Amino acid sequence: MKRTYVLDTNVILYSPGAIFSFGENDVVIPEVVLEELDSFKKDKNDLGANARYASRLLDKLRKEGKLNKGVELPGGGKLRVEMNHQDTIIPIPWDKAKPDNRIIQVCKGLKEQGEDVCLITKDIFERIKADTVDIDVEDFYEKVVPENDSQYTGRIELYASSDKIDEFYHNKVIDIKDLVYYCSSNDEYKIPNLYSNEFIILHSLDNPRKTALGRFDGKKVIPLYYKDMCPLGLTPRNVGQKFMLESLYTNATTAPLVIVKGPAGTAKTLFSLAVGLNKILEEGTNQYRRVLVCRPNVTMDEDIGFLPGTEEEKISPFMRPVFDNLEILVDSDEKERYKNEKELTDKIRELFDRRIITTEAVAYLRGRSIVKNWVIIDEAQNLTPKQVKAIITRVGEGTKLMLIGDPDQIDHPFLDSRSNGLCYASEKMKGSDLCYQVTLKYDECERSPLAYEASKRL
Numbered sequence: 153m154k155r156t157y158v159l160d161t162n163v164i165l166y167s168p169g170a171i172f173s174f175g176e177n178d179v180v181i182p183e184v185v186l187e188e189l190d191s192f193k194k195d196k197n198d199l200g201a202n203a204r205y206a207s208r209l210l211d212k213l214r215k216e217g218k219l220n221k222g223v224e225l226p227g228g229g230k231l232r233v234e235m236n237h238q239d240t241i242i243p244i245p246w247d248k249a250k251p252d253n254r255i256i257q258v259c260k261g262l263k264e265q266g267e268d269v270c271l272i273t274k275d276i277f278e279r280i281k282a283d284t285v286d287i288d289v290e291d292f293y294e295k296v297v298p299e300n301d302s303q304y305t306g307r308i309e310l311y312a313s314s315d316k317i318d319e320f321y322h323n324k325v326i327d328i329k330d331l332v333y334y335c336s337s338n339d340e341y342k343i344p345n346l347y348s349n350e351f352i353i354l355h356s357l358d359n360p361r362k363t364a365l366g367r368f369d370g371k372k373v374i375p376l377y378y379k380d381m382c383p384l385g386l387t388p389r390n391v392g393q394k395f396m397l398e399s400l401y402t403n404a405t406t407a408p409l410v411i412v413k414g415p416a417g418t419a420k421t422l423f424s425l426a427v428g429l430n431k432i433l434e435e436g437t438n439q440y441r442r443v444l445v446c447r448p449n450v451t452m453d454e455d456i457g458f459l460p461g462t463e464e465e466k467i468s469p470f471m472r473p474v475f476d477n478l479e480i481l482v483d484s485d486e487k488e489r490y491k492n493e494k495e496l497t498d499k500i501r502e503l504f505d506r507r508i509i510t511t512e513a514v515a516y517l518r519g520r521s522i523v524k525n526w527v528i529i530d531e532a533q534n535l536t537p538k539q540v541k542a543i544i545t546r547v548g549e550g551t552k553l554m555l556i557g558d559p560d561q562i563d564h565p566f567l568d569s570r571s572n573g574l575c576y577a578s579e580k581m582k583g584s585d586l587c588y589q590v591t592l593k594y595d596e597c598e599r600s601p602l603a604y605e606a607s608k609r610l
Contacts, residue, residue: 153268154229156180158259160273161188161251163292165199166536166566168206170272170292174439176228178267181210182258183235184251197515198536237261242285252278255371274566297570297579300559303434305591306411307351307395308333310344314356317364326354326366326373347583349407351376351395351590365394370585379400383430384481386423392592393419399588400427404439404552407588409544412556412579413533414592415607417599418608420556422477425509428526429481432508438515439550440526442507445474448534471511474530475500478509482602514539532574533557534564540573 155177161169164185171179190577192203210219213231217223222230238259246253252275259282263269270288273279282289297303310331314319320326331354333344346352348370358363366373378401379394388394392414399410400423412420428443482499503509514529529535532555547553552606557574569575581587597604 154178156262156267156269158182158234158255158262158269158271159185160255160271160275160278162186162274162566163272164189164206165192165202166274166292166571167538168202168209171206171209171231172226173292174227174229178222178229178413179225179231180234180262181231181232181303182255182374186210186233188251198539218465224550227343230447232260234262239418240264246281253338256282256285256287260285275609293571297575300569303559303575303591304347304578304589305413306349306578306582306589307392307591308344308346309340309351309353309355311357314359314362316362317354317356317362320354320364320366320373320375323480324375328368328372331373332357348585349583349588351398353391381422381427383426384434386481388423389598390596392590392596393423393598395590396420396592399425399590400554401425402588404550407586408547408552409584409587410554410583411574411581411587411589412554412592413559413574413578413589415560415594415597417597417603417607418438418592419598420592421473421528422480424528424554424556425474425477426481428528429503429508439524440552441524443526443528444469444511444522445509445511445528446514446517447471447530448532448539470486478503514543517543520546521548522551523548524548527550527551527553529553529555531557531561531563532577533559533562533572534567535573536564536567537571537573537576540577544577 157174157177158180159170189203189206192199192325193207194200195203213219213223219231219233220235222232225231237258237260240257242248242253242257242260248254256271256278259269259271270290271278271282272290272292273282274291279289279291310333312326312331316326316330328344328346332341335342346368348368350368352366352368352373354364354366354373365376367376376394376398378389378398381397381401388397396412399407399412412424414420425443426439431437432440432443435478478500482503483496486564488543491510515533527547532540534557535543544553555574555577559569559572559575562568562572564572578589581589594607595604
């Protein structure tokens with residue numbers, strides 16, 4: 153039976169192409185959604201861009217027929233703008249002037265006249281309210297990403313005999329047919345299905361104390377080459393950080409994209425900055441021109457205002473986490489580090505004055521071709537799939553791009569653990585020969601004993 157999908161404003165702002173995502177079913181846009189889209193059209197951020205794009209789509213469809221009667225969609229269904237059902241009864245306390253309530257009123261009216269209605273919204277409270285009046289309701293995912301527990305982590309634990317592990321240490325290679333994966337659901341060992349560049353913790357089947365670390369190169373498992381590196385005196389303290397070092401130290405030709413997911417305190421930003429600065433300041437190979445740090449929640453319009461100052465001065469409050477990490481890196485002596493605050497600040501300031509490190513708003517990466525840069529996108533979980541695609545496609549020759557973030561700390565109103573750009577990129581790039589990635593675990597939090605305790609309990 154053909155269904156009628158009613159779209160909320162937030163769905164169209166998240167993905168204007170959602171209009172074409174329902175196949176042969178009908179799509180309804182309540183007139184209040186048009187009003188809300190109109191209020192966003194002048195915004196200079198992504199929401200404004202999506203509102204303007206949606207207006208162009210609707211205007212194009214308008215020329216093919218009457219939107220109030222229904223216009224044919226490519227999938228076989230029809231799109232119409234719904235103006236009616238003003239008198240449909242909804243709970244008395246609900247203000248009919250509120251857009252969310254008006255949208256639910258339209259859904260209820262369509263259902264009462266016999267249509268199989270489903271409301272599509274990214275607003276959790278609206279989904280709850282719709283459910284209370286017996287309206288079917290669903291979230292919308294433009295790009296399907298698995299639930300948290302099923303998402304790609306870039307690492308796996310495998311088992312082999314002690315003899316094979318000894319051979320691995322001696323020959324620097326082990327065949328995949330000599331490895332097995334433990335499946336806890338049915339308590340048996342199976343042959344693993346590995347992705348290219350997946351990291352491996354290898355355990356002995358007969359000696360629990362014998363282990364090894366490796367990486368699947370697409371054909372066989374090979375050892376890690378950079379796991380014991382100490383960029384700017386920073387030493388890896390756990391397996392996840394060793395995998396991260398391997399990803400970061402591998403040259404930009406082999407691994408131009410690195411994706412690191414993990415909870416707060418696992419040193420994602422710290423190691424990304426440390427390796428980048430080490431390559432520029434210590435190695436002296438001129439492999440990279442500078443470290444470029446961007447954060448997606450930095451805007452350059454009304455949120456900051458047109459205040460005096462350079463771009464870096466305007467966005468510096470948003471880059472405070474980066475400065476915190478630099479304080480650790482420019483002075484490795486923990487006891488002496490904070491005795492002279494001015495000297496510490498001057499050391500950091502010098503990095504920016506010499507343009508060894510630069511900071512930008514993510515929006516300013518559009519249209520660029522970034523060559524020979526060490527690019528860190530911090531808090532990448534606040535990117536949309538469209539934004540992350542735009543950023544990755546900016547990478548030019550010799551540039552290495554790091555996408556780092558915590559999928560459990562999303563600030564974007566329309567994103568969650570399945571729809572954010574970081575997890576989307578992770579799923580779509582798994583198995584790529586040009587991408588290394590790793591997910592750090594909660595027990596790999598090294599910020600402080602309190603941070604580790606909180607990550608377990610809260």
